[in-house]
Amino acid sequence: MVILFTTALWSCENVRMQKDLTTVFEASDSLETATYDQGIAWWKDLETSSPYVSLQSFGETDIGKPLHLVVINAERNFSAEKLRDSSKTVILINNGIHPGEPDGIDASMLFARELVMDDEFEERYPDVIIAIIPFYNVGGALNRNCCSRANQNGPMSYGFRGNAKNLDLNRDFIKCDSKNARSFVKLFNDLDPDVYLETHVSNGADYPYTMTYLMSQPDKLSEPQSDVMTGVFESGLLAKMKAENDDMTPYVNLFGTSPDSGFATFYDSPRYSTGFTALHNSFGLLTETHMLKEFSQRVMSTLRFMNSLVEIVQKHSKPIRDARDAAFTNLKAQNTFPLDWEVDYESHKDLTFLGYAAYYDTSDATGQLQLYYDQDSTWESIIPYYNRLKPTNSIRCPEYYLVPKSWNDVIVRLELNGVAMSLMESDTAVDCSVYRINEFETSKQPYEGHYYHSKTSTESHESTVVMRGGEYYLVSTNQKSKRFMIEVLEPAGPDSYFNWNFFDEILQQKEWFSAYVFDKEAAQMLEKREVKENLKKFISQNPALRDNGFAQLYHLYKESDHYERDRHMIYPVFRIE
Ligand SMILES: [Zn+2]
Known part of the structure; x- marks a missing residue:
């Protein structure tokens, strides 16, 4: 699959056609979100209207329509090589992963238009390249409906969470069951964005904030990156949103209880986007606007977040890139890697939180006690925010992995993630460590198309393995994708390819006896x-x-x-x- 980055040619700016760039959101008095066709048509018009914008297509989706990528660059070049080699900081914004949560789809349009129509765009954003996926879950976006977001306050209609194969794409970054995810991972590897933003609408508890945010869990990032994540991104975004009168709070990771007594950070294992981007040392961010706020309010809050982010990235472009470079350098020297994590309830941060009073009353529907919130009664208090994760198991990194060519689905995914492999051409005997799977549990119900394994334990033994020529790939761990390959190839990892059923064939004995x-x-x-x-x-x-x-x-x-x-x-x- 080739990404068709093209260079837009603007021999004379005066011939640029100015299209009507009113968005569906604006034209509908903030009641509607753009459909897939309306959205792509609008982005084409923006490309026609601005020399800084290129609309490209890349990769397939399960529904059969292509994915699109908008590239915004003050330098007006859009070719893949130049983007990668540029000394600019690349932000990738991904919208419509859950098309029922469309705030970012519409906010991105306003964001991009305001940026590129500003006469001072070139001077204001010389160090940033912005790439936007207008609709990631294209199949879900086409599956418009009025009602599948039971608790959400608008828009009038929207897409559906599942994609054309009913997959949740925000659980698909590692297993890549969807064509969407395979296309995305290839793009992510080609573009190598420094910063990744994904837009959502939240479920769960009620509180006054419109905007909540998630970020790649800082404990899972190497030090220079975790410092930049909290010191530059988190504190910068909090301050800028506050200055815009749009206070935000960390994602309220609670279902069925109120935030009065605190809450814990969300553990973003690599199946989720911010966990996935962390494996590639990209700064991952997520917006989660609150479902009960009006659509117009949510879109404007998402727009403010995008504006704040691009300003922060422009201002701190070099430290952001330096932190990434340092993370890759540290990765080379790192020998031991945590595989799984849990919330550390022994440490917390004091979080000033604005809440709605929670109370219990008898449900008219069930007659049982039910938790409700009183939006007329607010409280502000310092609550514990359990924001740290601690590793629960760790693994020593080998010098090489040997991956059998016959497990093609695994090979394909390693390649998409930029893992370099060399086929061992001749018969070879190699001294290796070999895992025997000891124990594991398997889910009783399918989860995202898999009877997923967990609590996997192994025992290891040394063995001289004789390999036929052409049977195995030799994979050095001394490469940029080191952390990715450890987390998918070590069977005990929560998102390992073993746990995602890619190796289930070995669990069945083939020959028996009478x-x-x-x-x-x-x-x-x-x-x-x-x-x-x-x-x-x-x-x-x-x-x-x-x-x-x-x-x-x-x-x-x-x-x-x-x-x-x-x-x-x-x-x-x-x-x-
Ligand atoms: Zn979502």
């Missing part, structure tokens, strides 16, 4: 004292199987040479330490 045949061989095996002792031990550890002949034969089968011990439960990605 008991009446193997029985005789088993009896001979038991002539060996060690085998007999092992069977005794097995029975004492599993007393319920004392009278179960087949279970005892199976135990012996697994000790025999017939058992596929180099395949069954053996994780086929090996580590060279």
Whole structure:
């Protein structure tokens, strides 16, 4: 898939056609959001009207229509190589991942128009390139409806959360089941944005704030980046929004309880966008406007956030890029990586929070006690905000991974994420660490198209593995995508490709035995004292199987040479330490 970045040619600015750039949001008195067709047509008009704007298409989606990318650059060049090599800071804004939450779709249009129609645009934003995905979940955007956002206050109609395959694209950044996600990841890798912003509308508790925000969890970023995330982005955005009379607060991560006694940060594992961008050392941000605020208010708040962000990025362009560079340098030297995290309830930040009074009353619908909020009664208090995560397990980084070519779905995803691999052409014997999958749990209900595994544990042993030429890719961990590959290739990681079912084939034993045949061989095996002792031990550890002949034969089968011990439960990605 090739990204078609084009260079718009403007031989004479005077020939530029000025289109009517009123948006659907404006023309409808702030009641409606642009449809996919209206939106793309508007962006084409903006491209026609401004030399700083290029509208391009990239990649496929599940619904069959292309994804679009708007590039805004004061230098007026839009080619992929020049964007990547430029010394400017690149912001990527992604809208309509959940098209029922369309605030960013309309805010982006106002944002871009105001920027590029400003006579001083070139002088004001010389160091920033802005890339905007107008609609990411195109299938969902086309699936317009009046009502699927049960708690949301407008617009009159909007798209649906699931994409054409009913996938939630904000759970798809690692597994990439959708074409949308595969196209996105390729674009993300090609563009390598320094800053990523994704726009949403929140569910959950009620409170007076219109805007809440999430960011790549600072504890998961390396130090120079986490300092910039909190010191430049978070404090800068809070101050700018406050100055605009639009105070905001961290995403209120609560469902079914009120914020009175505090709340905890959201753990953005890599399946979510800000967790995914963190793996590539990009600063990830999310806006979550409050569902009960009017659509017009939410769009304007999202616009303020975008304006604040671009001003911050322009002002701190160099420190932002330096922090990223330092993060990549630190990554090279880092040998141990946390794989999973949990909220640290032993530390918190005092958060001044403005809330609505929560109370319980008897529900007219169910007759049961129900939590409500009184919007006429506000309180302001300092509440604990549990904003830190602590690692729950860590892994030492190997020098190389060996990834079997036959697991093609994994290879494709590694390539999309910029992982360089070299096929081992000749037969080779390699000393490796090999994982055996010990235990794991599997969800009873499908989650995003998967019977997802969790609580995965492994044991590791050293082995000399003989590989046929062309069978394995050698993957050095000394590359920019080091952290990404560790989190997807280490089976115990919460978003590992093992846990997302990409390696389920190894969990099934392929060959079995007929008991009446193997029985005789088993009896001979038991002539060996060690085998007999092992069977005794097995029975004492599993007393319920004392009278179960087949279970005892199976135990012996697994000790025999017939058992596929180099395949069954053996994780086929090996580590060279
Ligand atoms: Zn959302």
